[in-house]
Amino acid sequence: MTGTATPAQGPATPAQGPVEPVRERGRRRVRRKVPTRTPYQAVKPGGGRLGGPLAALPWALPAFALVGVLLVYPFLRSVYGSFFEDNGFTSSFTGLDNYARLADDPIFGRSLLNTLMWVAGTLLLPVLAGLLLAVATHRMRFGGIVQLIIVLPYAISGAATAVLWNFMLTSDGAVNQVLRGAGLDGWARTWLLEWPHNTLSMIVASTWQATGLNVVLFAIGLRAIPRETVEAAQLDGASGWRMFRYITLPGLRAVTVVVVGMAIVNSLKAFDMIWILTKGGPSRSSETLALSMYRETFRLFHVGYGSAIALVLSVIVVASSWMYLRRQMPDADAAKS
């Protein structure tokens, strides 16, 4: 996995073997006359018996209909609805009032702060822990088993993880039990009932679940670093930190972009864990934007205001997944790096 090549280029390039350089070059020259084609272009001259360009539409139509009616239309309707004061029964146009209200709503401020804590915490804990564990278990004797254990929680659903951690974190739960048992009575506290602790302990709980996937992704990246590079660096006397800093880390760049992008987006979308553990409480102190939107819309029936929060969240999600998205664009060669 080089990470930089988009799949679209893959097929047309002839297999490169170092064994037959001459013939390889010959094949390339022939290739140049027949320009490399994507599968898409193979059918292009079609027309005629194939029924022209519109013949393809029925194939895309089911997907378009489902996504259009159930996702794209609601999306646009949400944007439109965010300009209305709407309690579910009556609505009146209020322009940008909903957005103006966001600015001096203390609950929204707290919610934004919690969201930032989630993003920062997710970048700090699962991504770093994932990198560390992947490097530590790489080429280790029981590395595969270790990775399997760490990735197990990933296969458990978010809701079940939350239920388990609720059991761990309640006031007479396992965490406090361990702390008291270790003589650290002062550290035991009502984890889910006070503000900074509830958000922080939920971040830890989601770290327990999310790290495994990062370990696996980083491990795949590590395996893709060519042995020759590592050996050459070893010959030059690199080891330990210098090896990690100048060989491993640059080799993992492509994977890191993906892991970081996914971590940010997932932390912004985190809902199950918070909803089950605290429902955003007590007194809405652990809400993130995802929770605030749900509470405003479906509990308090401030539908327009909820839509405004959803739009703010969407803008943040799309903006922060931009670097990750750039790599996934279908026909943008400029975006490759």
Next chain:
Amino acid sequence: MGRAVRNALVAGCVLLWLVPLYLLVVNALTPAAEYAGRPEWTFQGFALWENAEAAWDAAGIGDSFQASLLYAVVCGLAAVLVAAMAAFAVVVLPIPRPAFWFWLIYSGTLFPLQMFLAPLFGLYADADLYDTRLGLMLVYTAWAVPFAFFLIRNHMTTMPPELTEAALIDGASFRRIFWRVHVPLMRAGLGAAFLFQFTAVWNDLLLGITLSRSPDVQPVMAALTALNTAYSTTGPPVILAGALIVSAPTLLLFLVFRGLFLRGVTASAR
């Protein structure tokens, strides 16, 4: 560098990761009547069956389990089929402006679900789809299509164009090319997409609590959440047994098809 340090670090992490899992199993096995109000650290008996039964019947996880199984299987299959057809149209067929179609369908995974919820709720209330299995199946399928489309499209672009050309020269129709050439060759990719969407639908909570209410329609995660709300009356053993039941299908799929499963995730890293 310090091999000992590395080993200690790894061992510590493994321990940290195993303790919650261990507690989950031990306490799900504890007989509910004997639970003393604080987590047990040793096996107190083997009441998994009783606890699971209590969660399954009394707490209504059973009904939801069947409903969720239906949603996850049907919606996963439907989404993969619809997405494969769309990918075929965008990658292989001469559709005008493939990039536009790609973004139109792919945009469904970009935005957080919150962006769709309120209008969906209104739409469902108007169309009498609220709290029906059909309604949830429709929205799950639509929600699963974009990412399945993305995975399958990426896989399809790696197929040599010569295959399509050869089939065209032999006089095959598009339908024949799709079913006889692309689908068989992409079996692994389609399988990965299905597993991925099965898990996504199975694990969904937000759509479930928004668009359904009655126990036989609610997906399983919503039922587990309802069970957890009654934490003090039901008692942790039953709740944890419920969490085990709910996790069993995805855990099983993950252990059996680990390679295929991770392929779905890592495809985006490629």
